[in-house]
Amino acid sequence: MFDNIECEWPLFFCYFIIDACFRDDRNTAEEYSELLDRLLIKTDTGLKLVPEMYAVPADAVNQEYEQPHTQGRIPVGEIPFISFKRPELVIQVVLLAENSEVKDEIASIYPNIQTVAEVHSYEVHPARVLGDLYSYLGKNHKMGLSGRLSKDVGLGATSKIYQLKDRTFVFTPQNLDSREFHLANDMDLFSSTLRSDVAMLHAHWKVPGRPTMVVTLGSREIIDGKVPGSLRQTIKKLVSGYVHGTRVCVSRMGEFFSTSCMVSLEFLSSYETGEPDVVPVPIHDYLDNETGFSVYLLSPGSSPLAGQVTHLHRTPAMLLVVEVVRPPPVSSSGRDR
Numbered sequence: 001m002f003d004n005i006e007c008e009w010p011l012f013f014c015y016f017i018i019d020a021c022f023r024d025d026r027n028t029a030e031e032y033s034e035l036l037d038r039l040l041i042k043t044d045t046g047l048k049l050v051p052e053m054y055a056v057p058a059d060a061v062n063q064e065y066e067q068p069h070t071q072g073r074i075p076v077g078e079i080p081f082i083s084f085k086r087p088e089l090v091i092q093v094v095l096l097a098e099n100s101e102v103k104d105e106i107a108s109i110y111p112n113i114q115t116v117a118e119v120h121s122y123e124v125h126p127a128r129v130l131g132d133l134y135s136y137l138g139k140n141h142k143m144g145l146s147g148r149l150s151k152d153v154g155l156g157a158t159s160k161i162y163q164l165k166d167r168t169f170v171f172t173p174q175n176l177d178s179r180e181f182h183l184a185n186d187m188d189l190f191s192s193t194l195r196s197d198v199a200m201l202h203a204h205w206k207v208p209g210r211p212t213m214v215v216t217l218g219s220r221e222i223i224d225g226k227v228p229g230s231l232r233q234t235i236k237k238l239v240s241g242y243v244h245g246t247r248v249c250v251s252r253m254g255e256f257f258s259t260s261c262m263v264s265l266e267f268l269s270s271y272e273t274g275e276p277d278v279v280p281v282p283i284h285d286y287l288d289n290e291t292g293f294s295v296y297l298l299s300p301g302s303s304p305l306a307g308q309v310t311h312l313h314r315t316p317a318m319l320l321v322v323e324v325v326r327p328p329p330v331s332s333s334g335r336d337r
Helices: 011-022 026-037 058-066 100-106 127-134 187-204 229-240 281-289 306-311 316-323
Strands: 053-055 074-076 090-097 123-125 161-164 167-171 212-217 246-250 262-264
Touching: 011 026, 090 100, 090 187, 090 229, 123 127, 127 167, 127 281, 167 212, 187 212, 187 229, 187 246, 229 246
Parallel strands: 090 212, 090 246, 123 167, 161 262
Antiparallel strands: 053 074, 161 167
């Protein structure tokens, strides 16, 4: 019965307004704004909503046929009208090899893999480093504020790219770090956790930008000179583009910079001393000296920096600066820890 009677869509006025704004045509934008304002539905609280469309009422169809465009129209459909759905979330995954030997083994499955050393523009650290940095959040000596006490960071936190001045940092998931979570040494569990992390990000990611998972693969992931079957299948699944119904994109770190969720670490600057453009020396040195390997903590009396350790004892991240030492060298036959 409504054949040849077209509905009217206020949404197109919105398009004309946006187009006029981009062309810097103020007169056209105001003209369509006035036309759109007459069509908006006002709520009891004064909120203006754009209806999906205006249609001729069923009892006025005959009159509209006899005299087109003479009958009043009523708003129908969704109010407000959302003309688009949220884009499908894409989980970005970066696979990095700890050394060239691991890279050669993984390359048969994923040729574009890079080593950590080849990612020049980014500093790759384990999640515990991010936890140390976040211990400074809210810290203020003058006000007696201790800062963030917990050093645990979740998957959402490690799936962002962080910037501090001219430096860019990425962090690996805490539950995939075998130095912190020893069950991750089991390759079946490691592979299962990796797939579960993808699903968790898809279910709970609510912030602007895409999540970026950085996964480092070391000699632990190579058994008897081969990539274990469970890890091989997981990497193939990631590269295929879908894991359990979640869209995944695997590429190099540089390809994801413009689409990732970016976070500033400006709270690490020396705001308390009135120097917002300066990063405190202990934090700067800690980031420079951090290797990502397991750390050994010294007692204050066993280090030539004992006086500084005592002085900085209340500052957990600073304490690490003077107490963290590189692990002792291993023999050529030892495994890369």
